[in-house]
Amino acid sequence: MITIFTTASKYICLLLIVLYTYCNFRYLSIPDQEDANALCGWQFRMILLIHFLCNVILYLKTGETLTVLFYLLQLAFFIAFVFLSRAVYRNVNRLLLNNTCLFICYGLIMLERLSVNKAEKQFAIIVISAAVSMVIPYLIDKIWDMVGWRYIFAAIGIALLGMVFVIGATSYGAKMSISIGGFSFQASELVKITFVLCTAGMLSKAESFRDIVITSLIAGAHMLILVMCRDLGSALIFFLAYLVMLYVATGQKLYLFFGNVAACGAGVLSYFLFSHVRTRVFAWLDPWADIDNKGYQITQSLFAIGTGGFAGLGLYQGMPNKIPIVEKDFIISAISEEMGGLTAICLTLICLGCFMQMMIIATYMQSGFYKYVSVGLAIEYIVQVFLTIGGAVKFIPSTGVTLPFVSYGGSSLVSSFIVFAIIQALYIIQGNEDEAETEINEMAEDEAERELYGEADEPSEEYLDENYDANAVFDDIPEEYEDPEPDQGRGSRRRRRR
Amino acid sequence: MAIRKNKQSEQPDRNIKSSASSNKKSNRRILGMIYVFAFLFFGMIGYMVYFIGFQAEGLMGNPYNARMDVFNDRYVRGSILSADGQILARTDVDADGKETRVYPYGTLFAHAIGYSTKGKTGLESAANFYLMKSNQNPLFQVYNELTETKSQGDNVVSTLNLGLQQVAAKALGDRNGAVIAMEPSTGRILAMVSNPTYDPNTVVEDWSALTAESNTGGNLVNRATQGLYPPGSTFKIVMALEYMREHPGDWQNFQFDCDGEYVDPENEKYVVHCFDGEVHGTETLETAFANSCNSAFAKIGTEINKTKLRELAEALMFNQDLPIAISSSKSRFNVDSSSDTWTMMQSAIGQGTTMMSPLHNLLITAAIANGGVLKEPVMLDRVESVDGKTIQTFGDGAEQKLMSAEEASTIGGFMRKVVTVGTASKLRTDAYAAAGKTGSAEYTEGGKTKTDAWFTGFAPYDHPEIAVCVVVEDGETGGRTAAPIARAVFDYWLTERS
Numbered sequence: 001m002i003t004i005f006t007t008a009s010k011y012i013c014l015l016l017i018v019l020y021t022y023c024n025f026r027y028l029s030i031p032d033q034e035d036a037n038a039l040c041g042w043q044f045r046m047i048l049l050i051h052f053l054c055n056v057i058l059y060l061k062t063g064e065t066l067t068v069l070f071y072l073l074q075l076a077f078f079i080a081f082v083f084l085s086r087a088v089y090r091n092v093n094r095l096l097l098n099n100t101c102l103f104i105c106y107g108l109i110m111l112e113r114l115s116v117n118k119a120e121k122q123f124a125i126i127v128i129s130a131a132v133s134m135v136i137p138y139l140i141d142k143i144w145d146m147v148g149w150r151y152i153f154a155a156i157g158i159a160l161l162g163m164v165f166v167i168g169a170t171s172y173g174a175k176m177s178i179s180i181g182g183f184s185f186q187a188s189e190l191v192k193i194t195f196v197l198c199t200a201g202m203l204s205k206a207e208s209f210r211d212i213v214i215t216s217l218i219a220g221a222h223m224l225i226l227v228m229c230r231d232l233g234s235a236l237i238f239f240l241a242y243l244v245m246l247y248v249a250t251g252q253k254l255y256l257f258f259g260n261v262a263a264c265g266a267g268v269l270s271y272f273l274f275s276h277v278r279t280r281v282f283a284w285l286d287p288w289a290d291i292d293n294k295g296y297q298i299t300q301s302l303f304a305i306g307t308g309g310f311a312g313l314g315l316y317q318g319m320p321n322k323i324p325i326v327e328k329d330f331i332i333s334a335i336s337e338e339m340g341g342l343t344a345i346c347l348t349l350i351c352l353g354c355f356m357q358m359m360i361i362a363t364y365m366q367s368g369f370y371k372y373v374s375v376g377l378a379i380e381y382i383v384q385v386f387l388t389i390g391g392a393v394k395f396i397p398s399t400g401v402t403l404p405f406v407s408y409g410g411s412s413l414v415s416s417f418i419v420f421a422i423i424q425a426l427y428i429i430q431g432n433e434d435e436a437e438t439e440i441n442e443m444a445e446d447e448a449e450r451e452l453y454g455e456a457d458e459p460s461e462e463y464l465d466e467n468y469d470a471n472a473v474f475d476d477i478p479e480e481y482e483d484p485e486p487d488q489g490r491g492s493r494r495r496r497r498r
Numbered sequence: 499m500a501i502r503k504n505k506q507s508e509q510p511d512r513n514i515k516s517s518a519s520s521n522k523k524s525n526r527r528i529l530g531m532i533y534v535f536a537f538l539f540f541g542m543i544g545y546m547v548y549f550i551g552f553q554a555e556g557l558m559g560n561p562y563n564a565r566m567d568v569f570n571d572r573y574v575r576g577s578i579l580s581a582d583g584q585i586l587a588r589t590d591v592d593a594d595g596k597e598t599r600v601y602p603y604g605t606l607f608a609h610a611i612g613y614s615t616k617g618k619t620g621l622e623s624a625a626n627f628y629l630m631k632s633n634q635n636p637l638f639q640v641y642n643e644l645t646e647t648k649s650q651g652d653n654v655v656s657t658l659n660l661g662l663q664q665v666a667a668k669a670l671g672d673r674n675g676a677v678i679a680m681e682p683s684t685g686r687i688l689a690m691v692s693n694p695t696y697d698p699n700t701v702v703e704d705w706s707a708l709t710a711e712s713n714t715g716g717n718l719v720n721r722a723t724q725g726l727y728p729p730g731s732t733f734k735i736v737m738a739l740e741y742m743r744e745h746p747g748d749w750q751n752f753q754f755d756c757d758g759e760y761v762d763p764e765n766e767k768y769v770v771h772c773f774d775g776e777v778h779g780t781e782t783l784e785t786a787f788a789n790s791c792n793s794a795f796a797k798i799g800t801e802i803n804k805t806k807l808r809e810l811a812e813a814l815m816f817n818q819d820l821p822i823a824i825s826s827s828k829s830r831f832n833v834d835s836s837s838d839t840w841t842m843m844q845s846a847i848g849q850g851t852t853m854m855s856p857l858h859n860l861l862i863t864a865a866i867a868n869g870g871v872l873k874e875p876v877m878l879d880r881v882e883s884v885d886g887k888t889i890q891t892f893g894d895g896a897e898q899k900l901m902s903a904e905e906a907s908t909i910g911g912f913m914r915k916v917v918t919v920g921t922a923s924k925l926r927t928d929a930y931a932a933a934g935k936t937g938s939a940e941y942t943e944g945g946k947t948k949t950d951a952w953f954t955g956f957a958p959y960d961h962p963e964i965a966v967c968v969v970v971e972d973g974e975t976g977g978r979t980a981a982p983i984a985r986a987v988f989d990y991w992l993t994e995r996s
Binding site: 003004007008011244247248249251288291292299300302303304305306307308309310313317318319322336337341344345348349351352355356359360362363366368371375379382386389390393394395 | 550
């Protein structure tokens with residue numbers, strides 16, 4: 001009976017994740033905001049169902065009542081996170097919100113299966129980061145002057161990385177983390193954000209070639225320290241983000257070209273300079289030649305993915321713990337092994353969907369600074385995803401970076417939450433501005449039509465929170481807090497296009 | 499992708515024209531970046547699909563993949579059959595569901611088939627993936643998964659021939675050594691015998707005795723593929739080929755007067771004797787080869803281009819992994835440009851530090867028999883589901899050109915002469931025309947000089963149907979000890995087999 005349930009659940013989850021992924025891309029092509037939101041509502045239900053089914057399996061396999069309790073806590077978190085976000089910020093992007101939940105859902109299920117202890121720690125950090133990230137859109141709106149902070153961001157970034165270089169602890173050949181009072185954190189995860197903010201600020205203020213040079217020097221300083229720490233994965237992420245931001249800001253294809261040439265040169269150089277780079281390239285080219293040693297991790301990952309096949313072996317039926325540091329760099333292999341290659345592919349596609357959504361949000365931005373910020377963060381995000389998944393499936397040499405929201409690790413989580421919150425902030429701010437503008441123009445006719453529509457048909461729950469208040473420019477947040485149900489009716493009338 | 503129309507297009511444009519157009523331009527760049535990364539990701543996902551769908555199968559049988567054990571709970575291990583349909587390994591399930599792996603022929607196929615009860619070796623390891631998979635209707639498999647019924651794993655038909663294996667084992671008797679035979683035109687391994695042997699039925703019980711330090715016999719080692727022996731005169735095949743390559747127009751003019759020994763003119767301590775001090779008189783390259791004249795080849799060794807010889811040896815798979823599915827050892831060839839005269843004189847006659855496995859010698863011989871093209875060895879013919887449906891056929895081995903057709907024909911002619919006028923007189927028969935090369939490699943063990951007796955050859959000379967390599971440890975000479983074993987194998991395959 002238990003087997004019937006676990007096997008059936010396995011296939012249902014596969015079906016759900018495929019459907020979810022379909023919705024994710026369908027969302028991008030729906031012209032109508034309400035329809036898109038309805039789709040997001042369904043997506044969220046799918047997440048909860050996947051989460052439920054997998055947790056039942058976890059419970060059946062472990063028999064621990066703690067599992068049930070943990071499940072309920074997680075469920076409460078998902079619901080609270082999504083509904084609070086939507087209540088506080090009406091114009092929040094629901095697709096990104098859903099995707100965050102989905103990643104966390106898969107991450108927690110896999111971690112709980114690998115090590116309950118780690119899953120619990122992870123969950124605590126998730127709750128805290130989520131709570132903190134809720135404030136970010138408000139903060140960003142208030143400190144409008146982030147552009148003015150650009151040199152401060154640069155100083156923070158370089159100082160943090162410098163600290164890593166001086167007092168950092170070395171793991172797997174690279175200096176990555178500083179530990180303060182027993183807490184160790186990966187500075188590069190946070191500097192990723194200040195780096196983008198600083199570069200975007202510089203670029204938006206840049207007026208001459210001289211400014212570009214200064215910007216490049218600051219970016220170069222970041223990367224140089226990273227290279228000195230031998231954290232080449234992060235250096236690559238920073239570099240590509242910088243390059244694309246520069247390209248979007250200036251439109252100079254030459255920068256892209258020379259940047260890529262420089263990157264290739266640096267890659268070759270690092271191959272000869274750093275032994276751990278050689279090890280990884282070797283393990284990528286022919287891991288089977290030294291399966292006991294250099295190739296061990298990657299071959300175990302390939303065994304996991306290959307043995308799992310498209311459908312997966314089922315939770316607790318594989319041996320993901322055979323892969324060294326599976327919960328961080330190789331979490332996707334564990335997911336692929338037990339929950340199916342199909343799930344891994346869908347997650348990869350959803351990551352790509354997140355990136356597309358971030359880039360599309362960048363195109364909505366009127367201010368250059370916001371545009372560059374979202375482009376920079378989007379590129380950092382997608383490069384990181386590419387490095388970690390590509391490394392796990394041996395598409396590229398492994399670089400030892402984490403999969404945002406899914407992998408175990410506090411710094412990575414906090415940073416992922418902040419990145420998504422910043423993107424949300426930009427989306428919300430722009431949305432509110434648009435509203436204010438359109439409101440001014442349409443105020444008159446709205447006044448006339450208000451009664452007719454507002455009372456005639458009760459809008460369904462689905463877009464309740466999506467309606468907006470004529471007077472609610474973002475500054476009015478506190479008021480809105482008290483009155484989370486703005487006047488109804490307009491949402492169903494005017495289609496906001498975002 | 500369809501992007502919901504940017505809202506600035508539908509809202510009153512407050513921006514001055516120029517900023518709107520620069521915004522549009524940078525948006526186009528952002529969209530371009532989306533395409534770049536989408537392209538990268540689809541490449542990666544394509545690779546994942548390819549890996550899981552096609553590449554994984556071949557890798558999963560790897561003995562390092564502990565995950566295959568997961569399938570023990572799902573499938574009853576399939577049987578391994580000989581090419582002529584006899585069961586060589588099967589799993590019996592008793593009334594209580596207890597499974598026993600049975601090897602009906604006991605010690606006969608111990609090394610070729612291997613065992614699966616104490617780790618996995620031989621075909622049990624190479625075919626593991628197929629044996630532990632069931633090719634029934636996928637729906638039926640899901641049904642089995644649900645009802646917790648074990649499915650019967652697929653059967654694997656090997657290329658090994660029962661009759662030939664029995665003949666080879668009988669001819670080798672209880673002497674230590676190996677016999678390995680293959681079809682040159684397809685790469686099919688027909689027989690693989692290694693002595694001393696063990697009984698795979700009781701390998702678990704016998705394990706401590708087999709691996710005890712007092713046991714120096716190395717029963718578990720498959721001498722056919724893993725045993726490394728000095729090649730002795732069989733290495734003259736490589737030397738003759740190298741000489742011909744360095745003297746493309748005039749190797750036919752080679753002449754040497756053999757007085758039973760060759761003394762290096764620069765250092766008279768460097769002396770190589772012909773076997774038993776035999777005096778061969780005036781020889782061409784062909785007769786020197788047929789007589790296995792050490793003196794002539796020692797002289798060639800001093801004259802040859804060392805770098806080119808090393809290149810040829812490596813092209814002939816020395817110091818390389820041999821292309822076979824089961825474990826094998828790399829043959830060793832250490833000559834390089836710094837090798838001194840004595841090393842060259844020794845290496846030329848297959849003494850010194852050169853080491854070679856019987857499989858390797860067989861592969862070179864098979865390539866000569868097949869017009870210079872090696873068909874890489876295959877041991878698996880096809881996979882059948884339990885109801886006899888063919889699931890997959892493996893076909894012939896991949897092709898690898900080791901030498902030109904002309905070179906193969908010349909060396910083949912030399913090898914024919916070895917039988918007609920040279921050292922392999924035991925193979926003279928009217929029934930078929932055999933060709934080959936003998937070798938008697940001397941080594942010292944416990945203060946005594948012993949001889950490893952080699953024969954590697956093929957028959958019939960005109961249309962080779964079988965190539966065989968024999969090595970007998972502590973034998974008399976290749977011609978006296980090894981050639982008769984090859985004779986037995988040829989006789990059975992070419993005349994006695996019905």
